[in-house]
Amino acid sequence: MLKVKVFIISFLCSIVLFSQKKEQETLKEVLQTIEKTFNIKFSFSEELIQGKSIEISNDGDVLATILTEIEQKTGLLIKKINNRYYTVSTNKNIEVCGYILDLNSKDPLINVTVLAKNTGVSTDEKGYFKVKNLKETDTLSFSYVGYTPIQKTVSELRAKTCKIIYLNEAENVLNEVIISSYLTTGVAKNNDGSIVLTPRKQGVLPGLTEADVLLSTQQLPGIQSPIENASGIHIRGGTPDQNLILFDGIKLYNTSHFFGSISAFNPYVVDNVTVYKNASNVKYGNHISGVIDIKTMTDVPKKISAGAGFNFTNADVNTTFPIGEKVGIQFSFRRSISDLLNTPTFDRLSQKVFQNTVIAEGKTLAEEQPFIENENNFSFIDFNTKVIFKPNSNNTFSLQQIRIKNDLKYILDNNDDNERRFDFIDIQNEGYGITWNKKWNTNLSQNTSVHYTNYTLFYDGNKQRDNAVYDFTIKNNEIKEVAFSTVFSQKLNAISELNFGYEFTNSNISFNLEQENLDLFTRSDNRDRKTNNQQTLLAELVLNKSKKYNVNVGLRTSYMPLLDKTFFEPRIYGRIMVLPSFWINTSAEIKQQYTSRITEIFTSDFGLENELWAISNGKEIPVLQSKQVTLGVLFDKKGWLIDAEAYYKNIDGLTTLSTGFEDTTTGETIYNGSIRVLGADFLLKKKWSNNISTWVSYAIGENESNFAGLNKGNTFSGNFNISNSVYIAQQVKFGKFDFSLGWSHRTGLPFSEVLDRGFDVEQVSLGQELGPLNDKKLPSYHRLDASATYDFYWSKKRKVKSKIGVSLINIYDRKNILRRTYEKDVDELTGSKVINTVDTFSLGFTPNFVFRVRF
Structure with missing residues (x-):
């Protein structure tokens, strides 16, 4: 009975004692009180508990509960030795x-x-x-x-x-995210209408084992590649050469490997990709279609990281590491493996790329003696380096570099007749830049940069007999461009910002051609290097009230001395919330472009090098100008996302040199014209759960071309006009697995029909044998793609992460016709002159595999 009374008294004392500990006491006092209350002893170092205070809850009537609370609040480890003695030590884990x-x-x-x-x-x-x-x-x-x-x-x-x-979503950020998961994780939509892709966070997309920078953008509504190229990005009726593509501020004129098949950017060093389909920021100039702005690391890394991997087309390594606390370095190197290992992926790509070229012709000839393929070597590399120096919180300096290189060498021999065909192509784009970001105070910042880019395309092709050249073509297209810009950002208040600055661009473009055929012609076109020094003033006012409204109003004013003209490019974008989770947006813009790509209609050589860059001269090559207006709605609530935009675009300054259209009378006259595009993009997405998403995108549009002198003055469809296209995708995550499936369907591209399959040998132009331009359509295009990846760690320490994945393109092996052209030929049996149809086919069933490891 005495023991029971002692227990009750002790229990009541402990309640009274701990009920008084409302205020924090030193840890030493608390431990001493516990010792007296529960008749135990603690062993600890005075230094360990020095300066620590704690407050114990009122309901601390059980010793184990009290000790657990002390551990949680102090981070210390209390270990029981026996019923009376306890130790207090540091918890190091x-x-x-x-x-x-x-x-x-x-x-x-x-x-x-x-x-x-x-x-x-x-x-x-x-x-x-x-x-x-x-x-x-x-x-x-x-x-x-x-x-x-x-x-x-x-x-x-x-x-x-x-x-x-x-x-919480960022408040008062002038370019904040409005939709954080636009298609999948790692794809977001900004307040200004741009879409941001974060490759390293991006969920797997159908047909992709990796987040290929350019192929990923083609999943967005309104962006397509009619000829299945990574770099063949058509944005709302514009052509690829009308887009502006930047890599850390460096303008690139070649953005792909293997003649457009693979993008030239390693996604594992890319931080984010910002895509504008309309109303791009005023800092972007010299383009009339979309913008793709690629950024690598933007801050000094805190720790060393590295990665390596391969797929069935290339292998790469990359690393990011700090040097002290103020300097960080990033490096990436990637190389093709086609010359080392034959893979089904590269075989399929080769069949598509080389069809209707001298390589396809050579392979056919090599199937029968006496022709032999002595050499067929293709390789590509890309590497980039970035150094960031941050001496303090107000200044950041960066140096960046990129190099993209493609080489192809092909030799076909006929030993019986002592003949040789030789073709060599070298395409390179290298760039360098230095950037200084300065924060003058809490409201004023400045970004200053200097960038240099150098693009070269060199082609050498010849035919030899008895070691003497009787037919040759040499081409060299080169661009050297230096750009300087400084832009200030002045925050006016919590919802407004003023951006203003100056740009200077020096562009030098040359094109040289030497061509000779002893039987037919001799041709030489050595154009002097054209130089343009363009100066631009720009200003933009940004108003942003969280998710309620956003307005961007800007103007670029550029002077082009080559033409002695000043150009004005106003741009405006506005978005307003009219109901909870429902926005309306609109935009209007005028843009100019003074560098464009021309197409050689009469190319008679290799077949993959007939698109060349030139500077506008105001005559044969005018300055391109586009005008675009849009109106759209956006709804995002409870897993449902609806994004729809209608647009009208008009492009002036086009010529038959840039579009590839031929004069149907002589084939020699160059005509000017314009294109009008009227269309709409729709996206419907449903997030069924955290792991399951479905989206459907649909695009409708009509591209009408108008060239005086062509098609009897009547309008006609553009070469890449796609009237309707639909894309349905499903993504499922299951643990460490990520699956996606996507089906695309679109109308076929337009083509012109041949009226008469015979031709007069004196006629120069095939156009004379064609009916109305582009009044027919190819069969519909459709294909099914799938991808799957699995992420895992090599050990419980989770220091080494790996990924394996597979992708399947065109699962049911649909033989889609991408485009249709014609060529003159002579029937070997009858000797009559005929016109043959030349169809370009899509990729067949194409598998790919990826394995990666990251430290």
Whole structure:
């Protein structure tokens, strides 16, 4: 009975004692009180608990509960030796976990970056993260694109269960994200109408094992590649040469490998890709269609990272590492493996690329003696380097470099007749840049940069007999361009900003051609180098009130001394929320372009090098000008996303040199003309759960060309006019697996029909034998693509991450006709002159495989 009374008295004393501990006490006092209350002893170092205070809850009537609370609040480890003695020591292996959600929607945020002093992780599809080997004094930072970053201490996160952490979308950010998961993770839509892709966070897309920068953009509504090329990006009726593509500010004139098949950018070093389909920022000039702005690392890395991998076309390595706290370096190198290993992917690409060229003809001849393929070597490389120097929080300097190179050498011999055919193509684009970002104060910043780009296309082709050349062609197209710009950003208040600046661009473009055929002609076209020094003043006012409204009004004023003309390019974009989760947007713009690509109609050589760059001279090559207006709506609520935009675009300054149209009378006259495009883009997406999404995109449009002197003065469809196209995609995540399936269908491209299959040998132009231009359409195009990836770690330490993946293009092996042209020929049996149809076919069934490892 005495023991029971003692227990009751002790119990009541403990309740009274701990009920008084409303205010924090030193940890030493708390431990001493516990010793007296529960008749135990603690062993600890005075230094260990010095300066620590704690508040114990009122309901601390159980010793184990009290000790657990002390551990959670102090980060210390209390270990029981026996019923009386306990030790207090440092916990050197603290582990915290949690779930990161959107503050408003409460949806999980995937791929949120969680960084501690010596480690870092990303959240999974449930928003979950776990960080090990932490110390009590450590602080974790949480960051995600479009959201305000936050920090939390280890003591805040320590708990018996994983804590829920909320991130709020960034407020008062003038270019904030309005839709964080536009198609899939890693694809967002900004307030100004641009779309941002983050390749390293991007979910797997149908037909892609990796986040190919240019192929990924073609998943967006309104962007297509009619001839299945990575670089063949047509944005709302514009052609690829009318787009502006920048890599860390460096303008590129060649953006692909293997004649357009693969984009020339390693996605594993790309931080983000900003895509404008309309009303681009005023800092972007010399284009009349879309903008694709590619950025690599923008800050000094905190730790070393490296990666390597290969697929069935190329292999690459990349690394990012700091040198101290102020300097960071990033490097990437990628090379084709086609000359080392024959793969089914490269075989399929080769069949598509080389059809209707001398290589396809050579392969046919080589099937029968006496022709032999002595050499057929193709290779490509790309590498880029970036150095960031950040001496303080107000200044950041960066040096950037990129090099893209493609080589092809082909030799066909006929030993019986001592004949040889030789073809060599070298296409290169290298660029360099230096950038200085200066923050003068909290409201004023400045971005100054100098960039240089050098593009060259060299082709050498000849035919030899008895070691004497009797037919040859040599081409050399070169661009050297230096650009300087400085742009100031002045924040006027919480919702407005003024951007203004100056640009200077020096462009030098030359084209040289030597051509000789002893039987037919001798031709020489050695054009002097054309130089243009363009100066531009620009200004833009940005108004942004969170997600309620956004207005961008800008003007570029450029003087072109080559033509002694001044050009004005006004641009405006506006968006307003009319109902919760429902916005209306509109834009209008005028743009000019003074460098454009021309097409050689009469090329008689290799067949892949007939598109050449030139500077506008105001005559045969006018300055291109586009005018575009858009009107759209956007709805985003409870997993449903609807984005629709209608647009009208008019392009002036086109010539038959740039479009490839022939004069149907003589084939020699160059005509000027224009194109009018009227269309609309639609996107419907449903996020069924955190792991399942479906989207459907649909584009409708009509491209009408008008060239006086062509088609009897009547309008006709553009060469790449696609009246209707639909794309249906499904994405499913299951644990570490990521699956996607996509089906595309579109109307066939237009073509002109031959009226008479015979021709007069004196006639120069095939156009004389054609009916109305582009009044017929090829059969509809459709194909089914799929992709699957699996991410895993090599050990429980999660230091080495790997990915394997497969993609299947055109699963049911549809033989799509991409385009139709014609060529003159002579029937070997009858000797009569005939016109043959030349069809270009799409990729057949094409598998690919990827394996990657990242440290």
